Amino acid sequence: MFAPHHAVAARPDLPHRVGPDATALVVGGGIAGVSAALVLAERGVRVELLEAAPHLGGRLGTWDRRLPDGSEVVVEHGYHGFFRQYYNLRDVLRRLDPDLGFLRDVGGYPIASRPSVGWESEDFTALPRTPLLNLVALVLRSPSFKLRELRHVDADEALAMLRYDPVRTFAEHDHRSAAELLDGLGFSDRGRAMLFEVFAHSFFNLEQRYSAAEFLAMCHFYFTANPEGLGMDAPDDDYRTTLWEPFTRLLEKHGATVTTGARAVSLRPDGARGWAVDVEGEPARHARHLVVATDVPATRDLIAASPELVAAAPGLARRISALPGGEPYVVTRLFCEGDVDPGRAVFTGVTRERVLDSVTLFHRLEGASARWARDRGGSVVELHSYACPPGESVDELVVAMREELAALWPEAADLRVLHAESHRYANAPGFDPGYHLVRPGVLTDARGLRLAGDWVASDVPSALMERATVTALTAVNDVLREEGAAPEPIRSIRPRGVLAPRT
Known part of the structure; x- marks a missing residue:
């Protein structure tokens, strides 16, 4: 079905x-x-x-950059996950290679917070691919679900994810924000942060101005009706190549x-x-x-x-x-001496930081970055803020993201950054309540x-x-x-x- x-x-x-x-x-x-x-x-x-x-x-564009060490690199606009239910995108990509041999499995998709918060990381890629079974497994396995806490969850609000209808859902929920929906769900603070807030930010919208109906549509597309699971792929070299x-x-x-x-x-x-x-x-x-x-x-x-x-x-x-436009977002690509722990995932979603939303280790993902890092004993780390705070300069936001990365992964404090390729953009779409x-x-x-x-x-x-x-x-x-x-x-x-x- x-x-x-x-x-x-x-x-x-x-x-x-x-x-x-x-x-x-x-x-x-x-x-x-x-x-x-x-x-x-x-x-x-x-x-x-x-x-x-x-x-x-x-937003998948690339450009050339000469680094301070004289090396020439290709820099991209930012990491994009090629999820496996992207059937039509993949059909177009098969015009380039019927086997999609240039895509590689990114591996796990952990959601992490800094150790001082005290929350164990979540990873949703090991869940069953079959809808409904994935929900059961999530409830049984996730540290975010405790039986005593589930008693406080509003079942009617929670079941709205399984009742998604492209007409009825927007008629009933488009007038309010995702934040109001999450308030009504009644999940624990940890459950809200790990399972929902990081997901909402991935669409370049703060939950306070993101339509609850759009949020439910995304839950339907990525999880509750998705037969492919949450595994994602990415190109094995830069997007230009x-x-x-x-x-x-x-x-x-x-x-x-x-x-x-x-x-x-x-x-x-x-x-x-x-x-x-x-x-x-x-x-x-x-x-x-x-x-x-x-x-x-x-x-x-x-x-x-x-x-x-x-x-x-x-x-x-x-x-x-x-x-409506989405929130401004910032991407910085760090070319570093040194590396982070070899056990770190290629892509990590980050929750409950003021600025930092994700970390991507491009030297473990992309051929050109891997060659640059291998030649210099270094690493290529991308930090992404999907909805950055207003009123701060790009340099200030990059400093904040680097500080938050060091709090998340302590060994990152020892990285020596040779070059930071940093940009702020304001070209993502907005999905405000009432606009549908x-x-x-x-x-x-x-x-x-x-x-x-x-x-x-x-x-x-x-x-x-x-x-x-x-x-x-x-x-x-x-x-x-x-x-x-x-x-x-x-x-x-x-x-x-x-x-x-x-x-």
């Missing part, structure tokens, strides 16, 4: 490829934009992919044009030709179909700078202008313009990179429908919880 099913099934009765006149523009070169452009190109659509940055990748250079070659092989350093400055209807995209310092591009796959700030700016689009689709413009009903979906009231990204509403259970891929394929399928071709299949976990009332 928990096996993945097809949200969109194949149609062998329809043509696989479109006619010779189909054209499309895709704005944005992250996971969503590349997925849309690639599948459209495979189906015979003449596609140009426009990316403002000098490289593809979006494993993803973006191979994707560029594959796009060009299928006839797509990949243009980086091309910033779209406005969109406008183009009569019978479809759409025009004005590009900074370059001629406008024209195509029948348009997919906008940029992040929240870039999408807001682009629509606001497109008066003809605003006039043609005022409803879309209002929704886009009101889009007006969140834009893939299809818009501007004919021929589709949206894609991890912030776009979708009926298919998904999040983060998988949401980006699902919305991209949904946009592709609308193009293929108009062109008379068969849809691209979309797979999903079951859309409703095991205890959701049947209608």
Whole structure:
């Protein structure tokens, strides 16, 4: 009953490829934009992919850096977990390697707090993969569950996770925050911190401004209806080597044009030709179909700078202008002399620190970082704050994260940092209470313009990179429908919880 099913099934009765006149523009070169452009190109659509940055990748982008010791390294935007229920993302990645040989098992997924707190670490990767059995095993094994404490848990609030329904849950819970939901659950302080707060932060939102309905949807997608377990993979080398250079070659092989350093400055209807995209310092591009796959700030700016689009689709413009952004977040990559304890996990979630939310040991994960560390007897450690405190500089936040790491892992205090590559970003989506009903979906009231990204509403259970891929394929399928071709299949976990009332 928990096996993945097809949200969109194949149609062998329809043509696989479109006619010779189909054209499309895709704005944005992250996971969503590349997925849309690639599948459209495979189906015979003449596609140009426009990316403002000098490289593809979006929030998985990379850049070169020369370190003080003279070595050249590739630095990434930050760690991303490729969970195994990301069926559609993995289907796109199989275009690069059918066996996904470039992904490696990250291993455990511990949640830790500093020793002075006195809480034993949790690790959810050893739980059974079958939903419901995983909950039973969690209750039996986890130090966060004590029978005397479970008596105080509000069963109705707790069962809302198993009653998830994409309509009913949002009608009943979208008006309040995840913090209110967690307050109502009645779990112990340890249980709340270890099981829920660290999970909520992973979506770049504080629980005080994160919709309770969105939180329940994520519990459904990652745990209560997920038949793959919480194991996750990650590329075995930097994203440029494993993803973006191979994707560029594959796009060009299928006839797509990949243009980086091309910033779209406005969109406008183009009569019978479809759409025009004005590009900074370059001629406008024209195509029948348009997919906008940029992040929240870039999408807001682009629509606001497109008066003809605003006039043609005022409803879309209002929704886009009101889009909430997630919390600012900080990533620092530390190139160090020395290493942490060999028993430390590759990825560790951190709870109850003011700034630090996760630690990733890239020299135990990624080929290029491993080579750099081996040559210098060092380590490459990434610290991530998913929702950093406001009003502090990046340098202050990095100092705080390093102090919190030393409190978490005492041996980290002895690391000598040769270089810290640190950045603060504000491009994650927000999922504020009460916004669900007006969140834009893939299809818009501007004919021929589709949206894609991890912030776009979708009926298919998904999040983060998988949401980006699902919305991209949904946009592709609308193009293929108009062109008379068969849809691209979309797979999903079951859309409703095991205890959701049947209608």
